[in-house]
Amino acid sequence: MKLTGIPARKPQENDAIPKIAPKWLKHDKQVLHFKAYFQEPVVENPTENYRIRKCTVYYYLDDDTLHILEDRIENSGIPQGVFLKRHKVLIPGQEPKVYSWRDLNIASNLNVYGRVFRIVDADDFTKRFY
Numbered sequence: 634m635k636l637t638g639i640p641a642r643k644p645q646e647n648d649a650i651p652k653i654a655p656k657w658l659k660h661d662k663q664v665l666h667f668k669a670y671f672q673e674p675v676v677e678n679p680t681e682n683y684r685i686r687k688c689t690v691y692y693y694l695d696d697d698t699l700h701i702l703e704d705r706i707e708n709s710g711i712p713q714g715v716f717l718k719r720h721k722v723l724i725p726g727q728e729p730k731v732y733s734w735r736d737l738n739i740a741s742n743l744n745v746y747g748r749v750f751r752i753v754d755a756d757d758f759t760k761r762f763y
Contacts, residue, residue, distance in 0.1 A: 665692040665734060665762060668754040669701075669743065688716060688750060692737055697721055699732060701745065717745060738763070 667690040675681045691700040701717040721731045725744050737743065743750040755763075 661695055663694045663758075663762075665694065665737065665759045666690075666756040667692070667737060667739075667752045667759065669750040669752045671748055671750050684711075686711075690737070690743065690750065690752065691719075692732075692734055693719065694734060697731060697733055699745070701750070722746075734762075 669688045669690050670685050671688065672683045673686055674683050687704045689702045689704065691702075692698075693700070698719045699717060699722050700719040701715075703713045703716050705713045722745055724730050724732055724736065725747075732743070737752060739752055739755055741752055743752060
């Protein structure tokens with residue numbers, strides 16, 4: 634038996650679950666992993682003009698932060714390890730803008746506080762992400 638004159642109730646929506654996932658939830662634990670290098674001038678040795686120093690660049694998608702580690706070489710006599718702790722890095726010349734994943738590509742330069750890193754490779758997840 635149908636009742637007339639009574640409007641049908643709308644099903645209740647759950648407001649606790651957002652319809653569009655926020656960035657920090659959507660990209661949780663997703664990190665872009667690049668291989669890079671930078672050139673360091675050598676003034677102490679007359680036979681060597683510069684050194685190539687290999688690094689690993691991590692870009693965290695959930696909060697747009699960069700983390701740069703220099704690969705350790707045993708008995709090199711050069712301080713190595715963490716080059717840049719994880720934080721947002723401003724793009725030089727565009728002060729209010731920070732680096733995003735669109736600015737990082739293979740065969741591109743990454744200028745971090747006056748040091749220019751050349752990105753040469755990426756892992757499989759990063760290549761699939763792009």
